[in-house]
Amino acid sequence: MDSAELQISIHHRFGQVKFLETALTHSSFANEQDGFDDNERLEFLGDAVLELCISEEGFRRFPSAAEGQLTRIRSQLVKERSLAAIARSLKLDRYIRLGRGEELQGGRERDALLADAFEAVMGAVFLDGGFEAAKGSILAIFEDLWPLETMLPEAKDYKSRLQEVAQERFRDRPIYVLAGTSGPEHEKIFKVDVTLPEGEVFRGTSTSVKRAEQESAKIALDYLCDE
Amino acid sequence: MDSAELQISIHHRFGQVKFLETALTHSSFANEQDGFDDNERLEFLGDAVLELCISEEGFRRFPSAAEGQLTRIRSQLVKERSLAAIARSLKLDRYIRLGRGEELQGGRERDALLADAFEAVMGAVFLDGGFEAAKGSILAIFEDLWPLETMLPEAKDYKSRLQEVAQERFRDRPIYVLAGTSGPEHEKIFKVDVTLPEGEVFRGTSTSVKRAEQESAKIALDYLCDE
Known part of the structure; x- marks a missing residue:
């Protein structure tokens, strides 16, 4: 050769x-x-x-x-x-x-x-x-x-990305609900549940509602992308 | 830290x-x-x-x-x-x-x-x-x-491995059939079809029946292992 x-x-x-x-x-x-x-x-x-x-x-x-x-x-x-x-x-x-x-x-x-x-x-x-x-x-x-x-697609904003994925896949949007808080006032923890159009629920937990929403969206995205 | x-x-x-x-x-x-x-x-x-x-x-x-x-x-x-x-x-x-x-x-x-x-x-x-x-x-x-x-499991003998996989998965064995030959006598090509217990057929083609069987078993294994 x-x-x-x-x-x-x-x-x-x-x-x-x-x-x-x-x-x-x-x-x-x-x-x-x-x-x-x-x-x-x-x-x-x-x-x-x-x-x-x-x-x-x-x-x-x-x-x-x-x-x-x-x-x-x-x-x-x-x-x-x-x-x-x-x-x-x-x-x-x-x-x-x-x-x-x-x-x-x-x-x-x-x-x-x-x-x-x-x-x-x-x-x-x-x-x-x-x-x-x-x-x-x-x-x-x-x-x-x-x-x-x-x-490159936008980085890091999980809520926006989940919104896009859900629209594309289910023609509907995810819903976020504050599921509860815990801890003392100065270091409160927020729990947010995001529900996908087909009913799956994912919980994000963090130090603000906004961060907990991002967390829950991230977990939901991981789930959808692993399917 | x-x-x-x-x-x-x-x-x-x-x-x-x-x-x-x-x-x-x-x-x-x-x-x-x-x-x-x-x-x-x-x-x-x-x-x-x-x-x-x-x-x-x-x-x-x-x-x-x-x-x-x-x-x-x-x-x-x-x-x-x-x-x-x-x-x-x-x-x-x-x-x-x-x-x-x-x-x-x-x-x-x-x-x-x-x-x-x-x-x-x-x-x-x-x-x-x-x-x-x-x-x-x-x-x-x-x-x-x-x-x-x-x-390590035995290397390379695809027929034996397919046999094992089929027994384990289907409680039955694959069947090999010589499907045809082509080419002139001194460089004949053999085609072997292997049929899995669920009916899928895979064709191996090579210069002897034995090699064509191995080829067909290999393709069937690739298929089963990719599922």
Whole structure:
């Protein structure tokens, strides 16, 4: 396999080209031929390498983004369709070793197969050159794919976000009720219950009604987004 | 906050203790007091740091484990309950800054809150000392928690694994049928369909019946494990 051009595209010159070759070996090929490892273990590793490098860069690029926003940005960047597009732009499809059955079924064009191979290649860079090498490669490849700070959704106001989510999902709005207070006058604790249109109730507890509302909205959002 | 003992337990001496303090600040505390960042962004980062360090170490410890086994081992190690237990053994609960409302509701004992704080602390180590520092800390903390190689389920034989999964889930076994062949005699391709007890059919294609059976079993396993 002559991978010189590919090594230039991914911004990493391999010390041990064997890692790259394994990253480009689909299981259907390894199953047909003796003596080849497939790329599935490297894909496992590369998935985590990518996740950390993109997380760290998002963390640095968007210092005022909340955790939920960072998670959404990362999901956009590392979803299968995005990775498959990157794989195509790197012409990975030309290098992948496929079994004949998989080839006949059009495997070389499949998003899942291409995304997996890209992850495996990043795993190979990590094994070959360590974390900093993988980070350099990944940041260069993703350089033009980051959203602009100005396109980020508003941070941190959970009540507004819950309002939007509820409108979108239920065509109705959440209702907040002060459920009680406790503690002495100078350090009173407020409990607010928010009820979603379908009847679920979530309680926020804090040192003001406003903060308790935000807390309850946050818990409700976590619930809705985990479903 | 005097965190000297904690820094010893996590095997990292902080250059910038501010990172550690933020990692130990729950959002309920930051919401009540001005001038404190909460630990949610660090938790986002730490989750990915942990994932990569555990993935890499699993990859190295179990050179013959298949990707699916590595995934299962990692899930066991980084699931909420495991991380909460680690947080308790590091006495993180004593250091976490909680809001009063959360405190009254027993937040300091909650698995989710403790696991998040542990992830945030690992994110802080990564920011403070870089990847190698975080890896050192994580490997030391997890040292005694890895399974033994001999306890790993058998690698790679997809037919046997599908058999087990089908017995367990459906109390019945999958059925393999040779669905056809194609190609010239000297490079014939075999298609095998495996039918699960509930009727789903998955096709494997390869250069021998045996390999095509393995392929079909693998696809069926992927399907069952993704549900």
